[in-house]
Amino acid sequence: MKIAWCITGAGHFLKESFEAFRSIKKGVRPGPSNLKPQPSTLKITIFISNAGVEVLRMYGIFDKLKEISNGEYMEEIFTEKEQGSSSPKAGRFSLRKYDAVVVSPATSNTVAKIAYGIADSLVTNVVSLASKACIPVYVVPTDGFPGKVESEMPYSIDREKCKGCDDCEPRDRCKEEAIYGAPIPQIDLLRCNGCGLCLELCPYGAINGGVVEIKAREIDIRNVGLLRKMEGITVLEHPTHFFLFYKKGNLC
Ligand SMILES: Cc1cc2nc3c(=O)[nH]c(=O)nc-3n(C[C@H](O)[C@H](O)[C@H](O)COP(=O)(O)O)c2cc1C
Known part of the structure; x- marks a missing residue:
């Protein structure tokens, strides 16, 4: 079975998506599932x-994607930047190379x-x-759904807990030089690779991710409603549901 897994710039459901695909690649069902994982024949x-790409790095997941797709044929990791404006690798879909x-x-x-x-x-192509x-x-x-969801945030500095130390270990030892400024530093999330070292180094627990509540906008819910009506598209409530609801077969 060949799956194309598309990742967009969302923090919500990112870790869950990664865990689900990593599990199935290892031959473990990621929750209720109709798919029998056969790692040897499964290509993602x-x-x-x-x-x-940016958000995956912030959450420390980008480098771990190799555990799912090792770079061999049909198991590559394609980024939008490399794929330019016309997304030539999306041509594989016209050749019906994926299930x-x-x-x-x-x-x-x-x-x-x-x-x-x-x-x-790349993803819309x-x-x-x-x-x-x-x-x-x-x-x-x-x-996609009315009401609020809890979403994990990338690392940030809690300005109430930060003591503005002259020798700030998290800032001085960050390999990506993602922490800058004084006395209260900030994190440049476009440099951060989500390694979490700063979290361990701050003795005051001033660096954390934290969870926020986010309410879906009406327009977003409406757009998801439009997706539901589109031929060939199935909207799922959770990343693991793909393995539950996947139906084999081309649609025409
Ligand atoms: C840390 C972080 C988390 C984000 N999480 C979400 C999210 O959960 N849902 C969402 O719609 N946008 C989220 N965004 C905003 C998108 O990344 C942004 O709208 C981007 O333009 C989407 O581009 P794409 O759809 O091509 O991936 C997040 C941005 C950041 C920096």
Whole structure:
């Protein structure tokens, strides 16, 4: 079985998506599942949006993707930056090389584009060409349902707990030089690789991720509603649901 896993720039459901695909790759069912994982025949190609690359790094997951896709044929990791504006590797969908596409997590931005037929990025091109080739597409939106969700944030500095030490170990020992400024430093998340060393080094516990509550906007819920009505697209509530709801077979 060959799966195209598309990652967009969302923190919500990111770790859950990673854990689900890593489990299935290791031959472990990631929750209730109809799929019998057969790691030897399962190939996962990863397609990542520009924002996806940044957010994956912030959460310390980017380098771990190799555990799922080792770089061999049909197990590559393609980034939007490398794929330019026309996303040539999305041509694989026209050649029907995949059994399914999973967009997990899917940002409101990417959901809106798919809902309105826009294909101007790597992930939206993958979805567009997969749909034209009748390959089923599964989307896990971050903002698909009314009400609030809890979402884990990347690292930040708690300005109330920070003592503004002259010798700030987290700042001085960050290999990415992502922590800057004095007396109360800040984190440049575009440099941060989410390694978590700073968290361990601060004796005052002033660095943390934390969880925030996010409410879905009405427009995002409406766009997810549009996706539900699109031919060949299945909207899922959680990354593990792909393994439960996947149905074998081309759609036309
Ligand atoms: C740490 C972080 C977490 C984010 N999480 C989400 C999210 O959960 N859902 C969402 O819709 N956008 C989220 N965003 C915003 C998207 O990255 C942004 O809208 C981006 O333009 C999406 O581009 P893409 O859809 O091409 O990946 C997040 C941004 C950052 C920096």
